[in-house]
């Protein structure tokens with residue numbers, strides 16, 4: 001699976017990737033690289049768009065145990081999240 005090119009967060013300059021949340025259908029940023037504490041499974045569709053599936057705790061643990069990379073929402077880790085969540089939506 002080839003992930004779309006990472007982009008840079010406008011607030012903190014961290015590398016992130018934008019994907020569509022499978023539940024809410026809204027665009028959401030995740031960290032560019034998988035995290036050992038991640039809870040978001042990603043897949044790329046045939047058009048190259050990134051889709052995000054937010055997992056509950058037990059599902060995350062099962063996916064992680066299976067060696068599946070999981071990502072963290074950049075809403076959680078961005079130091080400026082509270083500010084820019086408002087500005088960008």
Ligand SMILES: [Zn+2]
Pocket residue numbers: 009010011012013014074077078079080
């Ligand atoms: Zn950021």
